[in-house]
Amino acid sequence: MCEKLNALADVVKTCTKCGLCKTRTNTVFGVGPIHTDIMFVGEGPGADEDREGIPFVGKAGKLMNQAFAGLGIKREEVYIANVVKCRPPNNRTPLKEEAMACLDYLRNQVIIIKPKIIVLLGNTALKNIVGEEYGITASRGKWIEKKGIYYMPTFHPAALLRDESKKVDFWNDLKMVVEKMHQFHETDA
Numbered sequence: 001m002c003e004k005l006n007a008l009a010d011v012v013k014t015c016t017k018c019g020l021c022k023t024r025t026n027t028v029f030g031v032g033p034i035h036t037d038i039m040f041v042g043e044g045p046g047a048d049e050d051r052e053g054i055p056f057v058g059k060a061g062k063l064m065n066q067a068f069a070g071l072g073i074k075r076e077e078v079y080i081a082n083v084v085k086c087r088p089p090n091n092r093t094p095l096k097e098e099a100m101a102c103l104d105y106l107r108n109q110v111i112i113i114k115p116k117i118i119v120l121l122g123n124t125a126l127k128n129i130v131g132e133e134y135g136i137t138a139s140r141g142k143w144i145e146k147k148g149i150y151y152m153p154t155f156h157p158a159a160l161l162r163d164e165s166k167k168v169d170f171w172n173d174l175k176m177v178v179e180k181m182h183q184f185h186e187t188d189a
């Protein structure tokens with residue numbers, strides 16, 4: 001990790017900006033390279049993540065790892081983070097005020113990491129990052145470009161665990177991400 005990212009992770013570790021600080025075991029800052037083309041953003045840590053301090057290590061994470069393997073994405077080559085860095089009790093959706101309190105950290109992560117593509121996993125990421133007017137069912141699979149960053153909304157992997165039929169869409173959305181990444185590399189060359 002670079003100094004700036006380390007310093008930010010240190011600030012997060014002792015953060016008390018919202019009520020989620022009271023029930024967390026560990027903060028879950030994010031993992032991945034300092035600079036990378038693709039960033040994945042989920043909702044918030046679950047029980048496994050809270051215990052380990054690493055995003056997407058539980059069931060939803062295992063599903064993401066399978067998708068990465070199928071798509072030829074190396075997990076260690078992408079950056080993975082969440083809207084909130086502390087686990088909401090019983091895995092409830094983060095409240096608006098919790099997401100708002102935490103979002104500056106994610107903004108700073110984006111500024112440092114400089115991804116070209118951000119994959120928004122589910123409604124919490126979609127609504128808090130690109131706008132409340134969006135909804136995952138209508139928006140998934142369609143690029144949203146804002147300030148030079150391409151956002152791809154798709155289902156949260158936990159939604160796939162509840163409803164297998166969403167897997168095809170998830171897969172197709174991530175294939176679009178891989179294709180776009182290849183396009184970027186072609187124009188860079």
Ligand code: URA
Binds near residue numbers: 060
């Ligand atoms: N769900 C999320 O949104 N993030 C994680 O890190 C794990 C599960």
Ligand code: SF4
Binds near residue numbers: 018019020027084086
């Ligand atoms: Fe701070 Fe974010 Fe944790 Fe709230 S969720 S205490 S804002 S790090």
